[in-house]
Amino acid sequence: MFKFLRKYNKWILAVGGTLLMIVFLIPQAIEGLAHSAGAERATRATIGEDNTRIRNAVWSEVNREMDFIRRRERFEPFFPELGRIENVGHWYLLSLEAERAGLVPASGSIGISREEIEAAAAGTGLSPRIIERTFAKLFGVERLIESYLTAGESSDRRVRHFASRILHEVDTEYFVINASSEGVDFEPSDQQLREQLERYGKVDPGEGDHGFGYRLPHRVKLEWITISADAIREMLLDSEDMSRVEQRIHWKRNPDGNLPQFVEGATEVPEEVRQDLLARLMERRVEEIARYARDQLRASQRGLSQVDGYYVLPDDWSEQQLEFPELAERVRTRFDIELPAYRAIGDRWLTLDELDELNGIADGETTRFGSEPLGLRELVQSARQLDGSAMVQIQRDIAGPPLVDLEQNIYLFRITDVDPRRAPQNVDEVREQLVRDLRRLEHFRRLSEQTSEMEQRLRDRGLLDAAIRHGEEIRRARLSICDLNEVQMRLMTQQPLKLVPTNIPGLGPIRPTLEAVVDQARHLDALERRGETVRDEDRRFVLPVEDRLAVMVGRIRDQSPLSRDEYELYAQFGLFTELIRAEESGGEADLAEAFGYDALAARHQFRILRDDDEIDPAELEEIDLDELASAE
Incomplete structure (x- = not known):
């Protein structure tokens, strides 16, 4: 018996160990799958008189579509007449109305090539299916708005009177x-x-009567450290990597073929060779420092559980987290550079506009979440406690990705507190x-x-x-x-x-x-x-x-x-008729009234359920998206 055990001990240990591991992990796996399934089937919103439920799985997909739209709307809105899409619920209801009207084309007939879709997917980290479906819905919403704005023809006499007055x-x-x-x-x-x-507390500044409005914008408190490009450059210039021997080796190799012809026995290395080598070393060292800092921060987060990609922080996280002054000291010691500067703004709130005015860090960017660079403002706005984002996962008390500006300064930041957009709680606030x-x-x-x-x-x-x-x-x-x-x-x-x-x-x-x-x-x-x-x-x-x-x-x-010639010139292009149509449709104000989030939510009896909302399960019905979209 012992002889048998000695002969096959490795096999017995391997098989027995595997069985023990399976027995140990299966309960956790089952629990994880159950938790995931439960999260996907949880109710995120309700719609209609019968409180038809919208599951988290559906909401998550709509959230990804909205994330793509937010990225594309950084510079201008998709629908200038309507303005920017306000939130995920707004996009869900807009696309729903377009689908009900039969205006959303099939995914394969949207007039965008597969190459363009795959390029957009690569730049955002979203799947091509999501990109294609989002474009189809955008086309449908655009046709919905165009059909709403279209009005009938006006009489020639009315057009002449209108033109002579406005010009x-x-x-x-x-x-x-x-x-x-x-x-x-x-x-x-x-x-x-x-x-x-009470009258203007929920109105954004400048949007109410006489420009009144007191709703407080998103505000945050922030801390960050700056690793100076000058300090990195000075360290490199004093290093062996920039010795005359390394400079001559780089000159001789001429990796890109853009340096002067190498001269054997030359006593001086051309300045452009030195600068080219320094630039390459800077790029590598900046990446190395950013990676080191990110790894140090991740090490302090090891062992934390996650839900939907966000860390679940313990009550004593402020004591466990790696403090930025300590991180700055570690970077100084590891790379033998000047101590990175630490700054914290915790005594006052910063709006998103004020983030743009912060010296240095406001110019930093990252491609951590796709090929399109994101700056401090976009990252903070995407924080879970503010607008939230399916792809850009930033949260309070967890450091964001390292930012690098054009001068190669490195910035590491952390949101220390948030105050989401809200009406003032009392008179004293405003x-x-x-x-x-x-x-x-x-x-x-x-x-x-x-x-x-x-x-x-x-x-x-x-x-x-x-x-x-x-x-x-x-x-x-x-x-x-x-x-x-x-x-x-x-x-x-x-x-x-x-x-x-x-x-x-x-x-x-x-x-x-x-x-x-x-x-x-x-x-x-x-x-x-x-x-x-x-x-x-x-x-x-x-x-x-x-x-x-x-x-x-x-x-x-x-x-x-307005002269007769001027009138005839513009009338032949239908300018005045189109302006009358725009006037009759009510313009942007009327469009916002018809297709703004509040109007759509009221029309569809739509309600997003928050964590503290309660609703009788008996009042909820399962949602069928195809039936919902085709409902009269």
Whole structure:
């Protein structure tokens, strides 16, 4: 028996060890599979009166499509008329409406080559199937928007009237009195502050009436270390890698064939050879340092469990994690360079716009998540606790990928705290803005009450006296309701056609004010055509501009009606008819009202379930995507 065991001991150990390993791992594997299956079947959202459930598996795929869209919308939105797609739910509902309308083409007939799809997949890390399906849905949504914007033909008389009004040019001189928080003795009450916050607390700054809006943007706190390219370069210059022997070897090898001809016995190595060698060494050393720092950080994360690619951090993670000052010291010791600079901003919140202003690190980029470089702003915005991303997995208290700028400085960063976009919790969070805006509103109200007095003084003493009295500078501008140059630019760049108001210097493109000036000028023109006398005081105007909380005081100097030749020139291309269609469709505001996320969610009774949401399982029904898309 013992002889048998000695003879086959290796086989017995191998087979027995394998069986023990199987017995040990099978329960964990079963548990992992069960957890994965459970996560995929969990309900992420509901839709419709019957609360039809949308599973995590479906939501995950839509999230990947949205990740591709976010990357492509970095510079301009897919649908300029609608603006950027707000979130995953918005994209889900938009594509759903396009599918229900039968406007989404089959994946094989979207007019994009397989090479283009595979290139997009390689650049984003997404599968070609996801890329192709996303493009098909984008085409469907585009056709949905186009069909909504299309309107019927207008009569020739109506087109002529419309054209003559929007392109009637008026030569004006004027000045602007802006309402100011300093210009009125007024202190808003606590009740007024609360009412103002209640009305505009969920509105983004600049988006509400008069530009009011107090919703706080995404904000973060950050820490980072900077490994200076100068320090790395100085270390290399003092190293054996840059010795005269290594320089001569590099000169002789001439790896790219772009160096001067090697001269045997030369006493001096050309400067361009030295710089070429240094550049190659810099590239390798920067990559080596970044990899070392990343490995040090990963070592401290070893043993942490993950869910959907994100680490589950223990309560005492702040004590376990590798501190950045310690990491900086390790880098200094390992590579014999100057101690990397450490900086932390923990005493105040940083908005995404303020991240762009951080010296140095704002210029760093990484290709960790695809061939398309991502900077600090995009990475932070993709954090799980903010917008989130299926492909760019960043989270609070876990260091992001190393960033490198054009000068080869290396940056290692970590988000230490997050405050997602939200309405202020109380008046004190935005008290300064509230007080300033209510004072401006009160000043504008008092200015508006003085318009009759201003008009009388303007008639009696003229524009110059009025400008001096208010301490304002007189401007001069040719105004029309429609900025023809902007419309032509939209045509040339194949943007959706819409009426773009002329910019009023000092005020902006305020259409109601433009219309008031143009209509007054056209009335004077009609009087002159009938042979009636037009007095100089009839050319003067005082116009409250409520959108900007300002008053425009001015005088009409001259005007240029649209000529017949100009009308015929633009009419033959259908310009005015298309502008009327855009006006009748309601333009961007009406489109946002029809296809914005809030409108779509209300129309479809769509609700995303958060972690703390509860819903009776009996109220949920299984979702069939094909049936949902084809439902009437």
